[in-house]
Amino acid sequence: MSRDRFSRVRARGPIPSPNIWHWPDIYEVENRAQDVDGVIFDALAEVADWGGRDVVDVGCGAGFHLPRFAARARSVVGVEPHPPLVAAARSRVAGLASVSVLRGSAEALPLPDAAVDVVHARTAYFFGPGCGPGILEAMRVLRPGGVLAVVDLDATVAPYGTWMRADLPHYDPAVVESFFDAQGFALRRVRTRWEFSDRAALRSVLGIEFSERTAERAFRETPGLGLEVGYRIHVRSAPSGLLL
Numbered sequence: 001m002s003r004d005r006f007s008r009v010r011a012r013g014p015i016p017s018p019n020i021w022h023w024p025d026i027y028e029v030e031n032r033a034q035d036v037d038g039v040i041f042d043a044l045a046e047v048a049d050w051g052g053r054d055v056v057d058v059g060c061g062a063g064f065h066l067p068r069f070a071a072r073a074r075s076v077v078g079v080e081p082h083p084p085l086v087a088a089a090r091s092r093v094a095g096l097a098s099v100s101v102l103r104g105s106a107e108a109l110p111l112p113d114a115a116v117d118v119v120h121a122r123t124a125y126f127f128g129p130g131c132g133p134g135i136l137e138a139m140r141v142l143r144p145g146g147v148l149a150v151v152d153l154d155a156t157v158a159p160y161g162t163w164m165r166a167d168l169p170h171y172d173p174a175v176v177e178s179f180f181d182a183q184g185f186a187l188r189r190v191r192t193r194w195e196f197s198d199r200a201a202l203r204s205v206l207g208i209e210f211s212e213r214t215a216e217r218a219f220r221e222t223p224g225l226g227l228e229v230g231y232r233i234h235v236r237s238a239p240s241g242l243l244l
């Protein structure tokens with residue numbers, strides 16, 4: 001099947017993701033350390049409840065979040081452009097009958113119109129200013145009243161956000177937030193706790209997220225095994241139908 005079979009927009013192609021593409025094992029450690037209190041999923045349950053519904057996780061990477069959705073969803077599709085990660089995600093969900101993983105990208109989802117109730121994308125840097133095609137695709141595959149939830153790091157929250165901005169001096173959180181606001185998204189901010197099993201794990205994760213200089217600084221500024229990390233959850237609903 002052509003990956004563009006269902007899509008009306010032209011794919012821009014995947015944006016390289018060095019952390020998970022080059023160091024999938026360390027990214028797995030990172031995913032286990034992230035949001036150990038489940039604050040993001042609690043917030044998602046309020047704004048985009050997936051219980052008994054059909055979910056697509058766009059840019060699902062190695063499929064870390066797919067089993068969590070599958071525990072309450074009717075069906076879950078992971079969509080991922082990078083073939084080795086498609087294989088890793090398939091292997092993770094091999095025993096879960098309600099989950100499938102397809103190769104594709106946000107701008108060309110391999111799904112028919114009005115097929116799902118929730119589109120989720122986590123640490124989805126490919127959803128930012130200029131991601132109009134991805135938003136259009138999400139609206140195309142959502143049923144009326146369905147919800148697109150884009151979850152990404154909040155660079156306004158220290159200490160993690162300070163380290164991000166040290167490495168990305170041109171990144172302006174206000175521009176990103178204005179973009180989503182102008183596109184009709186509501187914003188919810190959450191504060192999470194990352195917790196590592198040991199300092200070597202912390203150091204290895206900082207090493208795949210930041211330049212060497214910033215990773216060293218972040219390691220110095222993190223005395224224990226945990227740190228606070230803020231996230232933005234941008235939410236937009238698909239129109240629920242004609243108002244007569």
Ligand SMILES: C[S@@+](CC[C@H](N)C(=O)[O-])C[C@H]1O[C@@H](n2cnc3c(N)ncnc32)[C@H](O)[C@@H]1O
Nearest residue numbers: 013014015017059060061082105106122123126
């Ligand atoms: C930082 S990783 C996060 C993976 C996963 N969401 C998680 O939380 O574990 C970002 C993922 O987005 C994928 N990606 C990059 N460009 C994309 C695009 N245009 N559409 C969909 N996914 C994309 C990458 O291949 C990578 O797997």
